[in-house]
Amino acid sequence: AFNTTDITFIMIATILVMVMTPGLAFFYGGLVGRKNAITIMMQSFVALGVSTIMWVLVGYSLSFSGDYYGVIGNLDYALLSNTSASTPSPVSPALPLYIFLAYQLMVAVITPPLITGAFTNRVRFKAYILFLVLWQLLIYYPLVHMVWGGGALMQWGVKDFGGGIVVHAIAGMSALASVLYLGSRKVKDLPHSIPLIAIGMTILWFGWFGFTAGNAFAMNDVAVVAFLNTAIAGGFAAFVWMIMDWNMEGKPKLVGFLTGGLAGLVVITPAAGYITPGASILFGIFAGIICYLAVMLKNRRKWDDALDVWGVHGIGGFLGITLLGIFSTLSVNNDGANGLLYGGIEFFKKEVAAVAIASLYAFLITILIFFIIDNTMSLRVSKEIEEQGLDKHLHGEKAYNK
Template identity: 55%
Template sequence: MINTGSTGFMLLATSLVMLMTPGLAFFYGGLACKRNILGIMMQSFVSLGLTTILWFFVGYSLCFSGGEGAILGNLDKMFLNGIAPTDMFGDAGFPELVFVAYQMMFAIITPALITGAFANRITFKAYIIFLVVWQLFVYYPFVHMVWGGGLLAEMGVIDFAGGIVVHATAGFAALASVFYVGSRKYKDSKPNNIPLMAVGTALLWFGWYGFNAGSELNVDGITALAFLNSDIAASFAAITWMIIEWLRETKPKFVGLMTGAVAGLATITPAAGLVSMHVAALMGILGAIACYFAVHIKNRMQWDDALDVWGVHGIGGVTGTILLGIFASTAINPVGADGLFYGGTAFFIKELSVVLGASIYAFIFTYIMLMLINVITPVKVSDEEELAGLDISMHGECAYDAIH
C-alpha cells in the first residue's frame, strides 16, 4: 500500500540530492581560476548524464539486487528489469522506483566530488573513463556491502548517509589522483568568483538535508533528527573554521567559513540519524578542526589537492565515521548501535577498521586505475593546454568574454 506522505518526501529528498551536483559545480567553479571554470563544472554536470546511464544499465542491480553477504549484487535488475511502477520498496511505503532514483543521485555526486582535487590537470577523455571504472570497482561494491545487504552490513557496520561509502572513498581517491597527476604548473591562481562559490555552498547545504534526512527512508522522528543534526554540525563547523582562521591569519575569511560548513556536513553524514544533537554540535567542532589541519598539512606537504577534496571530504568522512563509532547510541536510534562511549567497543573497532580499509582501497585502486587509463589515453594535460586553460584547450569555450 503506497504511503503518499513518504513517497512525496522521498521524491523531494531525491530532488534535493540531485541539486547538490549543480551546487558542487558552482562551488568548484567559483574556486577554480578563470581559464578552468567550465572544464570543472562540466565534470560535475557530465556525471548527471553518464552516471544515470550507467545506473540504468547495471549500477542499481549491482548495488541492490541479490548478493546477500557478498561484495556485489547480481545482474537480475539490469536495465531496471522487473521493476514495475506499482512495486513497493520493502515496507517503506513508497515505490521501488523512488529508491532507484534516490540512490542514483548519490552515485552521481560521489565521483564528481573527486574532480576538485585534479582541477586544471586531467584530460576529458581520461575523466570519462575514470567516471565509469571508479564507480564499477569502488563505489558500487561499497554501496552493496554497506547499504545493499552485503558483507559489511552483515558484519554490523553502519553508515547512515555516506561517511564511508561517499566521503572516505571519494576523498582518498582524490588524494591518489593528486599523487598521480602531480602539481599544477601554475598554482597561484585565486578563486575567480567567490559569490559563485557561495551559491554552490548554499545549494550543497540545502541539498544535504535530502542527503542525510532522506537516508532514514521514512518520515519519522529520526528523519527530523538527521535534518537538524545536519544543520547543527554545519553551523558549528563553519564558525569553528572561521575562528581558527581568524586567530591564525588575523582575518575572518568567507571562503573558510563556507569550507568549514561543508566539512561539518561531511563529518555528520555517517552519523546524522544515530547521535544526539549535542553530539552533532561536537562533531561539527571536531570535524572542522580535523579538516582545517588536514588542509594545513596538505599545504605544508605541497600536495596539490587544488580544492581540498581530501582535507574536507576524505578527512571529514573518516572523522565522522570514527566519531560515530564512539558516540552512536541506541537510546537515540534503537535500530542503530551503541558506540565506544556506551560500551560498544566491538562496534567502534568495526567502524574504525572499515573506514580505514575503504580509504586505503580507494586510494590504491584509484592510483592503479589512473596508471592503466594512461595507457589508453593521456591522463594529464600538456603544459601548453594547462597554460591555455582547459575551457579553451579541451572544450573550445570560455566562461567570460575576456580573461585578464
C-alpha cells in the same frame, strides 16, 4: 501498501540531492581560475549524464540486487528488469523501489565529481569520462553493496547513515591517490569568483538536508533528528573553521567559513540519524578543527589537492565514522547501534576498521584506474593547455566573454 507521505518526502529529498551536483559545479567553478571554470563545472554536470546511464544499466543492480561473496550484487535488475511501479524498495515496504532507486541515483551522481576538486586543471575530458565509469564500477558500486546493499560490511554490523564511508571517505582517499599519481599543476591558479563559491556552497548546504534526512527513507522521528543534526553540525563547523582562519591567518575568511560548513556537513553525514543533537555539536566542532588541520598538513606536504577534497571529504568521512562509533545510540534509532559511550566497544572497532579498509581499497584501486587510463589514452593536458586555460582547448567555451 505504499505510504504517500513517505513517497512525497523521498521525492523532495531526491530533488534536494540532485541540486547538490550543480551546487558542487558552482562551488568548484568559483575556486578555479576564470580560464578553467567551464572544465571543472563540466566534470560535475556530465555525471548527471554518465552516472545516470550507468545506474540504470548496471549500477542499481550491482549495488542492490543479489550478492556475490558479500562484495557486489548481480544483474537481476540490470536495465530495471524484474521491477515495476509496485515493487517495494529494499529499505522499506512502504516505499516503492523506483523512488528509492531515483534517490540512490542522485547520490551516485554527486559522489565521483567530489574527487575532481583534487586534480583540477590536469585531466583530459575523455580520460575523465573513463574515470567516471571505472571508478563507479570498481569502487563505488562494491562499497554501496557492502555497506547499504546487504553485503559483507552491512552483515558485519557496520553503520553509515548517509555516506561517511560510501561517499566521503572513498572520494577523499581517491582524491589523494589521484594527486599523488598525477603530480602537481604546472601553472598556479587562484579562485576567480568568491561570490560563485558562495552560491555553490549555499546550494550544497540546502541540498544536504535531503542528503541526510532522506536516508531515513520515511517521514519519521529519525528523519527529524537527522535534519536537525545536519543544521547544527554545519553551523558549528563553519564558525569554528572561521575562528581557526582568524587565528592562523589573521583574518576571518568567507571561503574559510564556507569550507568549514562543508566539513561539518561531511562529518555529520554518516551519523545524522544515529546520534543526539547534543552530540552533533561536538561533530561540528571537531570537523572545524580536525579538517582544518588536515588541510594545513596537506599544504605542508605540498600535495596539490587543489580544492582540499582529501582534508574535507577524506578526513571528514573518516572522522564522522569514528565519532559515530563513539556517540551512536539506540535511543535515537532502533536500526542503529550503541557506540563506545554506551558500551559498544565492538561497534566502535568495526566502524574504524570498515572506514580504514574502504579508504585503503579506494586509494589503491584509484591508482590502478589512473594507471589503466594513462596507458590507454592521453590522461593529462599539456603544459601549453594549462598555461592558456583548459576551457578553450577542451570545451571551446569561455566562462566570461568580454
